[in-house]
Amino acid sequence: MENSNVRLVALDAICWVVLEKKSLSAFVYPDQNSSLTKSLVFGTIRFYHQLNDIVTDLLKHSLKKEDLDIHCLILLGAYQILHSNIAAHASIFETVDVANTIDKPWAKGLVNAILRQIDRDKGKLLSEKHASHPTWLVKKIKQYYPQDFEQIFKQNNTQAPMTIRVHPDFQLDKYQQQLSECGITTQKIKIAPQALVLDQATSVFNLPEFESGACYVQDGSAQLSATLLDPQNHEYILDACSAPGGKTTHLCELAPKASIVAIDSDEYRLERVQENLQRFNISSVKVIQGQAQQYDWWDGELFDKILLDAPCSATGVIRRHPDIKLLRKPKDIAALVTLQQQILENLWTMLKPGGTLLYATCSILKTENEQQITRFLESHEDAKETKIDLDWGIKTSVGIQQLPIHNFDGFYYAKLQKAVE
Numbered sequence: 001m002e003n004s005n006v007r008l009v010a011l012d013a014i015c016w017v018v019l020e021k022k023s024l025s026a027f028v029y030p031d032q033n034s035s036l037t038k039s040l041v042f043g044t045i046r047f048y049h050q051l052n053d054i055v056t057d058l059l060k061h062s063l064k065k066e067d068l069d070i071h072c073l074i075l076l077g078a079y080q081i082l083h084s085n086i087a088a089h090a091s092i093f094e095t096v097d098v099a100n101t102i103d104k105p106w107a108k109g110l111v112n113a114i115l116r117q118i119d120r121d122k123g124k125l126l127s128e129k130h131a132s133h134p135t136w137l138v139k140k141i142k143q144y145y146p147q148d149f150e151q152i153f154k155q156n157n158t159q160a161p162m163t164i165r166v167h168p169d170f171q172l173d174k175y176q177q178q179l180s181e182c183g184i185t186t187q188k189i190k191i192a193p194q195a196l197v198l199d200q201a202t203s204v205f206n207l208p209e210f211e212s213g214a215c216y217v218q219d220g221s222a223q224l225s226a227t228l229l230d231p232q233n234h235e236y237i238l239d240a241c242s243a244p245g246g247k248t249t250h251l252c253e254l255a256p257k258a259s260i261v262a263i264d265s266d267e268y269r270l271e272r273v274q275e276n277l278q279r280f281n282i283s284s285v286k287v288i289q290g291q292a293q294q295y296d297w298w299d300g301e302l303f304d305k306i307l308l309d310a311p312c313s314a315t316g317v318i319r320r321h322p323d324i325k326l327l328r329k330p331k332d333i334a335a336l337v338t339l340q341q342q343i344l345e346n347l348w349t350m351l352k353p354g355g356t357l358l359y360a361t362c363s364i365l366k367t368e369n370e371q372q373i374t375r376f377l378e379s380h381e382d383a384k385e386t387k388i389d390l391d392w393g394i395k396t397s398v399g400i401q402q403l404p405i406h407n408f409d410g411f412y413y414a415k416l417q418k419a420v421e
């Protein structure tokens, strides 16, 4: 891809998030292989709040609504100068050139002047601490984690590693060797026995036998879900909120003869579950579209175990989805907390006496985690917590909370057991 085209596509993706408020995962890149484009987009979105403060300050007057793409173009240039290892003169030259391509040659002088100023002030601008998170989230994270907030901001502004879960049939050591023969070096994680962390991210198509189900791309924290639920053959298990099927396929690996029902409310995401089941050659899972807070999809048979990987703010996976910082609003959190509560209430009635429900989120907000489960336990006499004995994360008053660090995304788990009547 030509350099100017790289930046043009990057600009499109940045406008998609910043101006149209759409999720980056829904943006279709014309060239799937352009890692430079993606790194420019992810970097600019990752540091959006910092870059936007700097650029807004230098612009003095905001641009007209129809020219906000130029504002985004300056953000893209500012990212390259402040946070990438692309030479400043090339960053400025290539970025200014995009103004021509989008038929706004009048903006070239403006883009050039601001980017040169940023380059001159680089040392000073970088010495000023900036969390690069929205104000409401900075406040929440500081309130919840007075000791750890700086580390959380820092982690959230880095790129998470690529981790895979290796199918037991392929044997971890053997597969690690196979990868290494393809030039892909990896590390094991003690706490997640099927996990390999890649030293350098790569396309899944470079992973040997990926299409035959050798592995699944899944973070180390997420890989604990199935292990913690401890599925057994012949149990009747519900994977509520299952798409795209990362944990469903894992449950099947651990208990191939369990009867598993996988539901999700999103029909398009359910297609991904079907694709993943196919790739793993699994035909025994019953896949149903349904709202987990409703009954209409349920056949009335009580479940032995339930995995509730609840819809959440995803504030634990900002490293992977930096657009969350732009798209999530405080009112979304309140709505999610209500939905999680409704789902929990409903699924609890579908669990056998003596059964286990594992509640999981990829959130670091206490309202969705510890506080949600505390309230549930207080209002359900037949629910009690089973302590999770893992050398991992922070033991909270109820459940266990991991913050985003190195090989782990931010994640929360609580294991609940229903009393035998």
Ligand SMILES: C[S@@+](CC[C@H](N)C(=O)[O-])C[C@H]1O[C@@H](n2cnc3c(N)ncnc32)[C@H](O)[C@@H]1O
Residues within 6 Å of the ligand: 240, 241, 242, 243, 244, 245, 246, 247, 248, 263, 264, 265, 266, 269, 290, 291, 292, 293, 309, 310, 311, 312, 339
């Ligand atoms: C964290 S993701 C699940 C990831 C999945 N468990 C995995 O490991 O691949 C949450 C899922 O909840 C689904 N969801 C959201 N609201 C729901 C609802 N009311 N009922 C069922 N599923 C819902 C979303 O479509 C999304 O696929």
